[in-house]
């Protein structure tokens with residue numbers, strides 16, 4: 490009887506970087522990706538060891554990484570507009586404006602992840 494010659498399902502970043510070992514890093518379109526020891530769940534539901542280094546966000550593939558990049562750019566551009574608006578406000582102490590701008594900078598990572606993961610939450614609630 491013939492053995493079912495089923496290949497190991499390698500996809501996403503494992504396919505793109507087949508030579509990567511645990512703790513290796515790769516630069517994907519400006520994102521620092523690390524292949525970690527443990528397996529995590531990507532936003533799409535796939536299991537992956539690849540995580541974005543700065544945010545520790547699991548990203549399994551180019552498709553999911555592109556989504557992350559788009560979300561990050563969108564949030565950063567929007568927050569830049571918000572800061573511009575705050576600095577254009579009259580009769581507000583410049584120190585207060587600076588405090589608000591610093592707070593926005595401090596929170597931007599959290600905001601990026603919240604918006605990125607909002608899609609996952611919506612899918613799971615269906």
Ligand SMILES: [Zn+2]
Pocket residue numbers: 531532533534535548549550553
């Ligand atoms: Zn994914």
